[in-house]
Amino acid sequence: MAKSTTQTALARLIADGEAAILADWVRTMSSDTRISAQEAQGQGKEFLHALGKALATGNGSDIRAPEFNAVRDILAGFSRSRALQGFSPSETAIFVFSLKQALFERVRATTGDIQQMADSVWTLSLLLDQLGLYTVETFQKTREELIERQREEIEELSTPVVKLWEGIVALPLIGTLDSARTQVVMQNLLESIVQTGAEIAIIDITGVPTVDTLTAQHLLKTVSAARLMGADCLISGIRPQIAQTIVQLGVELNVTSKATLADALALALKRTGRSVEKSKNNGKPHEPAAEPRD
Amino acid sequence: MPTTTETLPIKMGDDIVRVRQRVRVRATEVGLSLVDQTKLITAASELARNALDYGKGGQAVIETVSEQRRGVRVTFCDNGPGIANVELALSDGYSTGTGLGHGLGGARRLVDEFHIDSKIGQGTTVTIARWKR
Amino acid sequence: MDSIPILKIGNALLVTIQVDMHDQLANRLQEDLTTRIVQHRARGVLIDISALEIVDSFIGRMLANIASVSRLLDADTVVVGMRPEVAITLVELGLGLPGVKTALNAERGLAMIGGVDGRDSTDDADDD
Numbered sequence: 186m187a188k189s190t191t192q193t194a195l196a197r198l199i200a201d202g203e204a205a206i207l208a209d210w211v212r213t214m215s216s217d218t219r220i221s222a223q224e225a226q227g228q229g230k231e232f233l234h235a236l237g238k239a240l241a242t243g244n245g246s247d248i249r250a251p252e253f254n255a256v257r258d259i260l261a262g263f264s265r266s267r268a269l270q271g272f273s274p275s276e277t278a279i280f281v282f283s284l285k286q287a288l289f290e291r292v293r294a295t296t297g298d299i300q301q302m303a304d305s306v307w308t309l310s311l312l313l314d315q316l317g318l319y320t321v322e323t324f325q326k327t328r329e330e331l332i333e334r335q336r337e338e339i340e341e342l343s344t345p346v347v348k349l350w351e352g353i354v355a356l357p358l359i360g361t362l363d364s365a366r367t368q369v370v371m372q373n374l375l376e377s378i379v380q381t382g383a384e385i386a387i388i389d390i391t392g393v394p395t396v397d398t399l400t401a402q403h404l405l406k407t408v409s410a411a412r413l414m415g416a417d418c419l420i421s422g423i424r425p426q427i428a429q430t431i432v433q434l435g436v437e438l439n440v441t442s443k444a445t446l447a448d449a450l451a452l453a454l455k456r457t458g459r460s461v462e463k464s465k466n467n468g469k470p471h472e473p474a475a476e477p478r479d
Numbered sequence: 480m481p482t483t484t485e486t487l488p489i490k491m492g493d494d495i496v497r498v499r500q501r502v503r504v505r506a507t508e509v510g511l512s513l514v515d516q517t518k519l520i521t522a523a524s525e526l527a528r529n530a531l532d533y534g535k536g537g538q539a540v541i542e543t544v545s546e547q548r549r550g551v552r553v554t555f556c557d558n559g560p561g562i563a564n565v566e567l568a569l570s571d572g573y574s575t576g577t578g579l580g581h582g583l584g585g586a587r588r589l590v591d592e593f594h595i596d597s598k599i600g601q602g603t604t605v606t607i608a609r610w611k612r
Numbered sequence: 613m614d615s616i617p618i619l620k621i622g623n624a625l626l627v628t629i630q631v632d633m634h635d636q637l638a639n640r641l642q643e644d645l646t647t648r649i650v651q652h653r654a655r656g657v658l659i660d661i662s663a664l665e666i667v668d669s670f671i672g673r674m675l676a677n678i679a680s681v682s683r684l685l686d687a688d689t690v691v692v693g694m695r696p697e698v699a700i701t702l703v704e705l706g707l708g709l710p711g712v713k714t715a716l717n718a719e720r721g722l723a724m725i726g727g728v729d730g731r732d733s734t735d736d737a738d739d740d
Contacts, residue, residue, distance in 0.1 A: 378716070415720065517700070521705065525668055582705075585706050589701065
């Protein structure tokens with residue numbers, strides 16, 4: 186690809202006027218945003234430098250090209266840290282867009298030829314627009330990653346597996362179960378079964394208001410998977426509405442179901458060869474011999 | 480992260496193991512969860528075995544994708560007789576050794592994307608992919 | 613050709629699968645087991661798959677075959693140590709393991725052998 190003379194000229198312009206451009210730029214940035222002058226100075230200098238080098242190669246029309254790797258890296262790092270600090274996308278993009286002003290000013294001051302000035306401004310405009318958009322994209326991605334991470338943490342916190350007895354665990358589900366959450370929950374349950382060596386897992390859905398086909402199917406798959414691993418499952422707490430929904434959906438719940446968690450526990454104890462008896466003195470602790478008052 | 484492509488021959492039993500191992504490496508690079516990795520590798524194992532048993536051998540192309548979404552795509556081609564009725568093969572579910580089912584239906588359930596192209600006398604090409612959530 | 617070691621524990625045989633199995637190895641294992649079951653009059657076969665990250669239809673069929681042959685020789689087959697992600701995948705695949713009992717670990721598996729409380733992986737005992 187032929188080197189663009191406009192670009193190489195711009196590269197020289199940036200190199201020659203770096204100090205002036207930087208000063209102008211920093212002034213615009215600081216007045217518009219929360220970026221401190223010192224920070225703006227440091228990051229701006231780095232960016233200008235990289236931009237100049239990229240333009241010097243003369244291949245600077247596509248910011249995705251390898252010549253712009255350094256530039257993109259700087260912007261990506263900048264965007265990411267801004268996103269994590271809670272800046273808005275606009276505040277972050279201003280970093281790039283406010284450079285336009287400073288650069289245009291410089292071009293105007295140093296270029297005599299009208300045609301050349303137009304070419305330079307056009308090239309700069311196209312380039313900086315792309316870079317500005319890139320900044321926003323990276324910002325978005327970082328925000329999304331953050332939200333995803335938080336979502337995962339919430340999921341983990343809200344579905345603990347509880348050991349009810351030796352070899353018996355319970356998974357009390359609360360709230361609506363969407364497809365993604367259900368899968369995570371089920372994996373947790375299976376992991377717990379391995380870790381605790383549980384023989385029976387009770388899935389209690391008292392706190393689940395509605396169940397759709399996908400969720401019902403996930404439940405079933407979890408039960409099947411637990412069986413394959415050598416544990417058994419019981420379901421407890423199915424509300425009447427949910428029972429009707431499941432039947433209407435035509436989902437075959439091939440698992441023992443108990444009305445309450447208590448019933449399920451009783452059955453689980455029985456299945457694991459245990460029974461519960463009332464102790465002789467009716468559960469009251471032995472009374473200590475009366476002690477004198479003083 | 481760069482996009483990578485590697486091609487592995489499927490000519491004997493050991494090659495199926497290689498395919499599993501390489502898919503594992505790529506799936507880990509891309510960051511798929513353990514369950515998703517297991518599903519993808521199992522599907523790949525099924526298809527590689529098909530290529531060997533029914534397809535008289537072929538090859539597997541493993542690509543990692545990292546544009547809009549991150550994921551792993553595996554394409555299996557064989558030079559076998561082809562499948563007469565693809566619909567039927569897909570709905571076949573699983574047989575326990577009588578050799579009727581190609582297991583394609585099962586493999587399809589394990590992946591996010593599944594494409595199959597097969598003509599009598601021209602072999603079969605199956606492409607599967609799993610994306611990072 | 614290498615083979616998988618078979619251990620005798622009481623009246624049972626224990627096999628631990630730790631490598632990616634190819635056809636020859638799988639066939640060899642089935643042959644060896646059949647011989648040893650008869651030789652020791654074993655009542656059960658315990659197959660530990662806790663090291664397996666992947667169980668595909670090939671392995672599935674091998675396990676089911678072992679169970680069928682063992683059954684004919686009056687021995688139970690118990691597969692132990694299946695990993696959660698493997699279980700989830702097998703369910704999605706639609707691959708049940710007919711005739712194969714399962715347990716969380718070897719200890720439980722041994723307890724299931726030759727006893728009446730052995731549970732099939734496809735059972736849903738309803739005892740209330």
